[in-house]
Amino acid sequence: MLKTRVIPILTFNGIGLVKTKQFSNPRMVGNPVQAARVYNQRGVDELVFIDIYASEQNRKINLKLVSEVIKECYMPVAIGGGISTIDDITNLLKIGADKVVIKTKALTDPDFIKKAVSIFGSQCITISVDAIAHHNNYKIYNRQGIDLSLNEFTNSMMACEVGELIVNSVDNDGMMNGYNFELINTVLKNTNLPVIAVGGGGEMAHYKQLMTETKIEAVGSSSIFHFTQFTPRDIKNELKQINVPVRL
């Protein structure tokens, strides 16, 4: 039986790991290589590492650092941040990334995504969907001034045959007050792709609620691992109690 994945999300600012609240106020939370080592020892299902300021600051991701992060990992790793060329993807795969996570380029140039899928395969291309509530609906949050609804964006990415969506609620990001079930259900209803739900996990009850309120099969989290004593394994133990299939 397919196991529900619990995935630590590491967000990076070019210097160290940071954690935002509602995509603002980044707070330094540590060293990425050390974090990757700990998560590997803990046997996490997968790891996501994103340089969240690379596109905005017009930087390329630091390949040397990413390579050191990946070296610690014997589980699948997805890497994102500032990816805008085929070479960027090739370079990440060469140092051992299994998937790449793309957002800004997907918003500005869907044809690039189509091309990337044709070269690297669907399974390699994960799209970050950052949704923010807007007039009883959701828009895609971005700093490029692109006006796109959630469904328009996910439809366009499905047409490109991407492999997976990371759906992050901007409103819930870093608030540790629970997941946005409505957002997750909206996306799950609209697509047949695997989805990782992100944004809002802060205590054990939130993960149980997410599993009972939605049919999600992968959950990403960050704050809870940085700011509480809970580990991915604690979450999986908790989920097992309500018969969610997990890998322990």
Added chain:
Amino acid sequence: MVAIIDYGLGNLASVQKALSFLKIDNKITANHDEIKNSDFILLPGVGSFAHGMQNLKEKGLDVLLTDEVIGKKKKFLGICLGMQLIAETGTEPFVSPGLGWIKGTVNKIETTNLRIPHMGWNTIETVNQSYLTEFNQKDFYFIHSYHFVPDNQRMIAAYVNYETNLVAAIQHDNIFATQFHPEKSQTAGLALLKHYFESC
């Protein structure tokens, strides 16, 4: 020495990292002499079937690998696309011939309720005697939208259930291949690779 075949597709670095961790002598290569002199051939790969075959052909590797594996019976380990490419026929994105070492077709996974790609950790169920036998009911990492349907069921080493039973591994003579990624499957995956290379 294990020759990790470099045909411009796939996660070569991950495979090499796992073998090096296990202290198994290996080299990423497309060099024909190096491949001929190797003890094992490892064909990794992620990407589309047709693209994979095209890349093998461009480097003359389709003929060379067939000589080595079918002609000289060299030990072969295929992973993910590297397992699918040994089939007679692929369908991704269009019908095209594979290496043809194992009779059968690689088809798109069809489900009514479950999401495609089949992505994440899933339990394998072993059948027939194989390198995998002692790994029955272990979880491995899968990431694929297509699956190999071999004609001869006796070659199937393990299934994985995803609404229906999909082939998770194949073993026949000197050929062993997994749809899942042992190199990304942490403890279980590293244990499988160690077991395979030690028992060969």
